[in-house]
Amino acid sequence: MLAGAGLASASILNACAPATTAPAPTTAPAQPTVPAVVKTPGDQFSWQRFKGEKIEALLIKNTQGDIMVKNLKEFEDLTGITVGADQPAEQQQRQKLAVEFASGATSFDVVYYSFHVQKRLFGKNKWVTDIRDYLKDPTMTAPEFDWDDFSAAGKAWATEADGRIDALPNKIDYFIIYCNKELFAAKNVALPKTYDDVVNAAKTLHDPSKNVYGFAGRGLKNANTILWTSMLLGWDMDAIDSKLTLNTTSPDAIECAKLYQNLMKNYAPAGVGGFNWNECQSAFALGQVAMWWDGLGFATPLEDPKTSKVVGKVAYVVAPKGPKAQWAGMTGDGMGISNFSKKKGAAWYFSMWAASKGLLAKSFAQGSGAQARNSVYTNADALKSLLVPKEWVDGVVNSGKIGRPTLPIIVPVTEFRDIFGVALNNMIGGADPATELKKAQDEFKPILDKSEA
Template identity: 50%
Template sequence: MVRITRRAAFQGGAALLAAPPLIDRANAQSAFDWRRFRGERIEVSVQLSPRGTMLQQNNKEFEELTGIRCGLEVVPEQQHRQKIIVEYASGRPSFDVTEISLHVNKRQVGKARWNTDIRSLLADSTLTAPDFDFADYGEGMVTYATQSDGRLDTCPAGADYFILYYNKELLAGKNIAVPTTWDEMYEASKRLADPTKQVYGHVGRGVKNANVVLWSSYLLGTGQRDMIDANRQLITDTPDAIWAGENYKKFLRNVSPPGSIGFNWNECQTTFMQGRAAMWVDGIGFAAPLEDRTRSRIAGKVGYAVVPRGPGPQHHCALFGAGYGIPEASRKKGPAWLYIQWALGKANQLKWLVSGAGVPARSSPFRNEEAIGRSHFPREFFQTLEASAKIARAGLPEIVPVTQFRDVIGSALTNSISGADVATELKKATAEFRPILEQSERET
């Protein structure tokens, strides 16, 4: 895709374009009061994760700040995704705030208009704290949280950017600079391989379904930066998509460990942390184990960089993440919005980063010197996060049958690793999935 600006993200939503400066001015003289809804009770449902656990541990802080009682439910990820969809569809969800996995449920929730458009809440100076600073959210995450019709129906929460991990020691040993293009990375991978020591230049996901997000990392560097077009038609067999598939194939077949066809993120992480792969492109969320000296042989030797550039005019990295939404059916939208502001405000988002609980959607934590100083991650880790936040783009198409998409396209990619022709496989997979997508678009 062409680089999406905040203006492009909010087409049809001019009010939000003006919101940050207007909010700042209005709140200077606003009647905002954290205790406006004291005595109320809300229900919140989030996924089980370090972020969910942190919210659970600090729930009393919110209650004391606002006087609002908060029932907080923390549910395992897969179970949570299923639970909230069932409750949304019933028309009577039990929660006033919930976490949404944008890479899984964004289109489904948006199409059904289950969530409140928070732009009106943002623009209300009596409901939005003066220091909430919506402009602090990374451009990529704001775009991600915005539906195609311009509605902002979740507040950006956590981000998972795909980045380039590299073994500093291996690159330095052969005087190889950190690659900035995929072509440079491929050539470097060939030079860094040392099969006699079971060391390979690259490692990446090969197993069906999981592999699609690596292929999309190549695609995001081409002239085509999405997998569906403006008419919501599938475009996964174009010349750019085939180029991405060819690159995926050569990296996995030629410069990765034997058996990579069966690798998911876990096998990739294990290979990299054992020092048996020089470079690995995957989610930022896997960084913590790499720096764990009790588990990783390369702790302290890991380098972090933005994903390499492709042949296209723009440079993007794959993005996955979550947002917090307020159901339209909720009768507690005001108290719910206060909860979101507290949970996703600057203080808590900084805590996420400092504690290692996750990557915040906000940008300011990446420049916080206290966070950098207290972290066991090097400064380039934070610089990579901030740079990735500016170029991030959805790593999967925003559709309802996203799991089926990953299965069908993933099978084509797996077949290509085995030697099948990439163009043939992608054309066949595109033809197979197209009616599935069209059917899902017709359904209400």
């Protein structure tokens, strides 16, 4: 069995797992198929095939990465492969991999990356190996691996428009609203089901004299853009569509920016313009915030009595219905094999293990976020050892039914977030949304055009 597969469920009920809308397609040149390994007749799969090899894994300092590192000995004992794991912070990791890939040589063999930020960049440059040959080769893929156990959303994130599969999906995340049930109950306010409900609840529950604020969200430049684009899905609109049309100065985009401005300017804590997710989390955990709109992977610290005053008081509310639609902003991560690696076989084995049923069940049980495998949602052991309430699981599953990519699938995602992040930050200070969006679009469009030239 796969290492850590003791948590794996014997019954896989795909219908219970998140079924999500696939990301908008990208366009990228076809990649030549990379042979897996030299095979001989009669070969069978063996976890010991690459015993004695050493590989380098570039991970990220997050819960998912921590769990991989904590369980590395299982993989090394299973395979005889030694792993050197590097876990820099997210932004430093992204800089490191971009520099190394661009140089034509990487110090790592396998890399954990974000589809919602880097999918188009990786796909266009063919930085990672097409893994289709591995998946269809019974001598290279463990019989218990079960590709069909991955969710439709996970597979869509990992697949390019030409059919290449660039990575094994690992984690899927959705934007929800964390609500302080105690604050809502104190004023007899119902949990929000619509955008109007969010505004009305923020207004009713906002009481700065008691150090209670109606709303919190990301205000810091770059970090804040994903909140606005998540909100924009309520108008059934992507900031940039699959044809690379900018919708960022449309009437709906302006209305969405006004919503963001209203909530952040009038009902959030002072200094929210400098808030990333961690500042929002801290304020919410102190019981000072009624609603916090962000990714659902932050439940564990909110339910930890050592770090939180709201244990047992959190409602995990699915993204509410907007003026035209109801979508939950969706992000995703996966594990790819560097096309510059000379140890692709061993790197593939690590990728399989890192996306195994057992390891992803452990991540799920610790509240790391929604996982890319369907089986975790029916895994009795994982559900039994869950460190967060079942209400959180319900939020994950229900969000999965309405998941939609929240950031445009383009190469200059960072520039998009930076430029529109400045505009959104200015709005918190009172700047006109329409004016700010036009300035941002005028600045960003040449960058987008150049990236696709």
